[in-house]
Amino acid sequence: MLDGRIFSGVSVLAAVVEGGSFVKAAGLLGLTDSGVSRAIKRLETRLGVRLLDRTTRSVALTDEGRRFYGEVKSHLDAIEDAAAIASGATSAVRGRLRVNIDPFFLPQVLAGRLGVFCERHPELAIEFVTSLQVGDLVSEGIDLAIRFGQSGRSSLVSRKLMEAPILTVASPRYVKRYGRPKHPLEITNHRCLLFIDPHTGRPYDWAFMRGDETIEVPVSGPLTFTDPKSMLEECLAGTGIAQVIGWGFGQLLERGKLVDLFPNWHGERFPLFAFHPSRAHPPAKVRAFIDFCIEAAREI
Structure with missing residues (x-):
């Protein structure tokens, strides 16, 4: 038989995780902050493990809490799906x-x-x-x-x-100071702005594609980024050449703020x-x- 106390506690835990705090969870559930805290303590006592690390500024799942929540979340989702189907609300965006x-x-x-x-x-x-x-x-x-x-x-x-095309761009200031490479292989001798691949922790490799031809080019440069906006700002300032996802740069290219260095090498897709x-x-x-x-x- 389903233990209603555990189910109730899991619902409160889900609200805390989704809301990121006891205060937000209380608002979502219509409870007081202390009511949420008591429900979590009861659940922890029932399970015999500490589920949340609490500080004055944040709430985070413990390792045990993360494992437990990972197991029960799919069941909560299934209940939510069943309720949506029963109520005819599968098409409601809310x-x-x-x-x-x-x-x-x-x-x-x-x-x-x-x-x-x-x-x-x-x-x-x-x-x-x-x-x-x-x-x-x-x-x-x-x-x-x-x-x-x-x-x-x-x-x-x-x-x-x-899939998005990959563009290799530089500012007119960079081109005036360092020259414009005529072929992708010449990029090796230029200052490139590197971007970290989150899956490997290393900078992305640079490749250029034109039809069936693919060229991988080793690059180096003074700066490596995890923030695309900062990389773009440095590219606009003339610090180096950047490879970017080819969406959202139309106006910068049309206004001459950026130069598409290799318009015939847009074959690579991300x-x-x-x-x-x-x-x-x-x-x-x-x-x-x-x-x-x-x-x-x-x-x-």
Whole structure:
């Protein structure tokens, strides 16, 4: 028989994880902060393990809590799916959506367009989390991840949304000072701005494709980044040459702020994926946001 006290405690734990604090969990559940705290303590006592590390500023799952939550989250999702099906609400886009999103895709593709999505779905609130890696979506309370490249996590459902071209760009200031390379192989002798691949912890390799021809070029430079916005600012300032996802740069190229160094070598493509925890029926809010991401990228 289902222990109602454990089920009640798990529901409170889920609210704490999703809300990120006892205060937010209390608001989601209509309880007091102390009521949430007591429910968590009762659950911990019942299980005989400490589930949360609490400080004055934050709440985080312990290792035991992460394992426990990872096990029960799928069951909570299944109950939510069953309730949605029973109520006929599988097409309702509402509630709260937590998205782990690529630090390039958000500012370069979605920023400035999100108001349209909010107007379409006024009952939905979105929280964006930007990080280098996908992480553990379940324990972090993430509904969806939008990232370039595969995640390597077999427990996630992945869907390739589309592919973006790779551009090699520099500012006119850089070209005036260091010259413009005429062929990709000449990049070896130039100052390049490197970007860390979150899956390997090393800078991305640079490759150039034209038809069936592919050239891999060793590059080096003074700066290495994990933040695409900072890399772009340094590229605009003339510090070095950068390889970037070819979305969101149309105006900078048209206004002459950036120069596309090799317009005939756009063959390399970088895939954009959507990841979400395995569920029989992905929520309508997840499906709606994925569709919007595809729409926004196509409009760039």
